Amino acid sequence: GAVVSQHPSRVICKSGTSVKIECRSLDFQATTMFWYRQFPKQSLMLMATSNEGSKATYEQGVEKDKFLINHASLTLSTLTVTSAHPEDSSFYICSAKPGLADTDTQYFGPGTRLTVL
Amino acid sequence: GQNIDQPTEMTATEGAIVQINCTYQTSGFNGLFWYQQHAGEAPTFLSYNVLDGLEEKGRFSSFLSRSKGYSYLLLKELQMKDSASYLCAAMDSNYQLIWGAGTKLIIKP
Numbered sequence: 001g002a003v004v005s006q007h008p009s010r011v012i013c014k015s016g017t018s019v020k021i022e023c024r025s026l027d028f029q030a031t032t033m034f035w036y037r038q039f040p041k042q043s044l045m046l047m048a049t050s051n052e053g054s055k056a057t058y059e060q061g062v063e064k065d066k067f068l069i070n071h072a073s074l075t076l077s078t079l080t081v082t083s084a085h086p087e088d089s090s091f092y093i094c095s096a097k098p099g100l101a102d103t104d105t106q107y108f109g110p111g112t113r114l115t116v117l
Numbered sequence: 118g119q120n121i122d123q124p125t126e127m128t129a130t131e132g133a134i135v136q137i138n139c140t141y142q143t144s145g146f147n148g149l150f151w152y153q154q155h156a157g158e159a160p161t162f163l164s165y166n167v168l169d170g171l172e173e174k175g176r177f178s179s180f181l182s183r184s185k186g187y188s189y190l191l192l193k194e195l196q197m198k199d200s201a202s203y204l205c206a207a208m209d210s211n212y213q214l215i216w217g218a219g220t221k222l223i224i225k226p
Contacts, residue, residue: 105150106150108152111159
């Protein structure tokens with residue numbers, strides 16, 4: 001149980017284009033989903049917390065107009081990187097909590113490696 | 118500020134035991150998580166401690182001392198597949214995870 005999928009797993013795009021990443025909880029409903037990015041040999045950096053049916057909460061320093069998050073249902077959240085640039089190249093990982101308790105474990109998707117040329 | 122400290126890299130021998138330490142400083146505390154992350158993959162959940170003491174789960178055990186702001190992950194009977202990064206994350210009073218940079222564990226035959 002507690003399986004999270006992400007699509008695509010890998011994407012290469014040209015500078016200036018937009019890329020959409022999907023995160024799905026396959027066998028549970030996730031009221032809250034999280035979006036992280038991770039640079040090589042660095043820790044996870046939380047970008048935003050996504051709650052179903054409401055606006056995402058972005059961490060300080062994360063541009064909400066550049067990283068658009070939509071949590072349209074209890075099993076799907078999407079992250080759109082708009083007008084991507086080479087510095088946006090990173091490993092993007094989503095996670096979801098299967099329960100309502102704040103201390104519930106986060107389960108991670110397999111990640112999406114974005115390369116912007 | 119909030120901070121998590123764990124060693125950058127450790128090396129151990131197949132079949133041996135290794136202990137990965139983690140110290141944390143957070144605004145409030147709602148538990149300590151350990152995750153395993155293989156290169157190029159997302160983290161997978163290993164353990165969650167919120168009370169003091171040792172939690173054993175097969176070859177892996179996790180310990181917490183809240184008064185000392187300290188946790189460790191103990192891996193027994195090491196296997197080559199245990200080569201990975203191990204991430205320590207503490208949950209603060211806002212239920213937000215504060216992540217360590219991870220400890221890269223190298224297993225040698």
